[in-house]
Amino acid sequence: MIxxxxxxxxxxxxxxxxxxxxxPFEAKGPLADDFDILHEDIWLGQDSFEKAEKVxxxxxxxxxxxxxxxxxESIQFFLAGDLMNQVISSNFTARKxxxxxxxLFGACSTSMESLALGSLIVNxxxxxxxxxxxxxxxxxxxxxxxxxxxxxxxxxxxxxxxxTGAGAAVLSQExxxxxxxxxxxxxxxxxxxxISDPFNMGAAMAPAAVDTxxxxxxxxxxxxxxxxxxxxxxxxxxxxxxxADLLEKHxxxxxxxxxxxxxxxxYHESQPxxxxxxGCACSACVTYGHVLNRMRKxxxxxxxVVATGALLSPISYQQKxxxxxxxxxxxxxxxxxxx
Amino acid sequence: MSKxxxxxxxxxxxxxxxxxxxxxxxxxxxxxxxIAFLVGGSICLIGQLISTFYIHMFGFDKESAGxxxxxxxxxxxxxLTGLGVYDHIAQRAGAGTIIPVTGFANAMASAAIEHRSEGxxxxxxxxxxxxxxxxxxxxxxxxxxxxxxxxxxxxxxxxA
Numbered sequence: 001m002i003x004x005x006x007x008x009x010x011x012x013x014x015x016x017x018x019x020x021x022x023x024p025f026e027a028k029g030p031l032a033d034d035f036d037i038l039h040e041d042i043w044l045g046q047d048s049f050e051k052a053e054k055v056x057x058x059x060x061x062x063x064x065x066x067x068x069x070x071x072x073e074s075i076q077f078f079l080a081g082d083l084m085n086q087v088i089s090s091n092f093t094a095r096k097x098x099x100x101x102x103x104l105f106g107a108c109s110t111s112m113e114s115l116a117l118g119s120l121i122v123n124x125x126x127x128x129x130x131x132x133x134x135x136x137x138x139x140x141x142x143x144x145x146x147x148x149x150x151x152x153x154x155x156x157x158x159x160x161x162x163x164t165g166a167g168a169a170v171l172s173q174e175x176x177x178x179x180x181x182x183x184x185x186x187x188x189x190x191x192x193x194x195i196s197d198p199f200n201m202g203a204a205m206a207p208a209a210v211d212t213x214x215x216x217x218x219x220x221x222x223x224x225x226x227x228x229x230x231x232x233x234x235x236x237x238x239x240x241x242x243x244a245d246l247l248e249k250h251x252x253x254x255x256x257x258x259x260x261x262x263x264x265x266x267y268h269e270s271q272p273x274x275x276x277x278x279g280c281a282c283s284a285c286v287t288y289g290h291v292l293n294r295m296r297k298x299x300x301x302x303x304x305v306v307a308t309g310a311l312l313s314p315i316s317y318q319q320k321x322x323x324x325x326x327x328x329x330x331x332x333x334x335x336x337x338x339x
Numbered sequence: 340m341s342k343x344x345x346x347x348x349x350x351x352x353x354x355x356x357x358x359x360x361x362x363x364x365x366x367x368x369x370x371x372x373x374i375a376f377l378v379g380g381s382i383c384l385i386g387q388l389i390s391t392f393y394i395h396m397f398g399f400d401k402e403s404a405g406x407x408x409x410x411x412x413x414x415x416x417x418x419l420t421g422l423g424v425y426d427h428i429a430q431r432a433g434a435g436t437i438i439p440v441t442g443f444a445n446a447m448a449s450a451a452i453e454h455r456s457e458g459x460x461x462x463x464x465x466x467x468x469x470x471x472x473x474x475x476x477x478x479x480x481x482x483x484x485x486x487x488x489x490x491x492x493x494x495x496x497x498x499a
Contacts, residue, residue, distance in 0.1 A: 150448070151450070152429025
């Protein structure tokens with residue numbers, strides 16, 4: 001069923017299993033217990049950062065499949081994306097999985113883009129098991145988007161730290177004992193507020209998140225208490241504050257304990273992250289690890305995750321283009337009486 | 340953001356830029372300048388100590404001591420880059436570690452390390468000057484222009 005630009009999934013898909021994989025920096029963060037695998041070396045025993053990122057995604061996918069208790073062959077479609085040029089981490093993971101694959105790019109919004117599309121496929125009945133995954137690697141992203149990792153540049157207080165990690169989930173038509181399912185998804189549109197500083201992604205992406213959240217609330221005619229938690233993907237300190245203020249200005253006042261940002265949750269404030277965390281893996285790890293764990297425990301019943309993505313390239317910002325941004329929202333729901 | 344690019348913004352975008360202005364931290368320019376001055380100065384002081392060491396211990400004169408001094412500073416900088424320490428110092432020191440010769444060495448070494456995974460020729464060789472290249476290009480060009488001005492002035496003033 002479609003309402004405005006929101007897909008409402010009536011019965012399925014259920015989240016059969018999920019996995020989150022992280023690196024050493026994530027292991028020092030407050031959500032360390034919610035990761036399934038934490039690597040102590042950013043190289044993961046590989047000889048390049050790109051290969052390390054691929055291993056992160058492979059780990060997450062393998063673990064999610066294993067936890068689902070199904071065979072690899074039961075996965076009918078694999079939807080994945082990452083930040084690397086030509087989405088290589090996903091392509092190479094798909095090579096190993098050898099299942100029908102759709103590669104996606106939505107920058108850091110890919111986590112929810114893939115979850116939304118995967119849910120659509122399962123809900124439509126065109127598949128009974130779909131695997132979705134996203135990954136990012138701090139050093140690989142720095143190398144591609146900014147400077148060499150060991151280069152001594154001074155990052156401004158608005159900069160963010162790309163998460164090293166990967167998250168994956170298996171979507172299924174079968175009812176699970178946990179009863180966590182994807183209830184709805186709102187597809188974002190590209191919003192560009194003319195911010196051109198690649199070290200200020202939070203401020204660039206906040207309007208896209210606001211646009212999608214407002215569209216979602218309008219489409220489904222909801223009030224501010226509709227969700228136990230609304231999480232933005234990786235707006236960081238600055239973007240989160242701007243988003244909260246913008247929403248309030250537009251008449252949607254979310255209480256601070258119900259509106260948070262994945263980029264503010266994954267690390268301690270004492271870690272050298274400037275304004276917060278970012279990257280595809282940021283929202284993926286927090287959602288597929290921490291949030292789903294809390295839902296399984298019954299602490300949260302209805303959560304909306306709004307993953308935000310900055311659709312720039314290193315060339316586009318050198319050519320002085322501003323940063324187009326997008327946000328996709330997915331609603332996760334634990335159904336009453338399905339414990 | 341420059342005035343020129345601000346002109347191209349739509350009214351909605353301009354309103355947003357105004358909206359976020361008070362909601363984001365500015366770069367602490369003055370603090371950065373002072374730290375850069377202190378750290379940059381300290382690196383120069385270390386350089387001076389090394390230079391004095393070479394003059395007194397190895398019999399270099401004031402001018403010829405420059406080469407081994409620079410080589411020593413470059414070696415230390417590359418070593419710290421390789422050990423993964425330099426970028427952490429630079430996050431605090433800013434221009435203080437970029438402007439001296441140590442920053443140039445760091446720019447080259449970091450790019451070389453980063454692109455080692457793409458092989459020696461296309462990786463290390465092709466990318467080593469990715470950041471340092473513009474310093475060389477514009478450094479050499481500036482020297483060329485200044486040299487021409489010097490020659491012109493000399494000819495004009497000398498001929499008069």
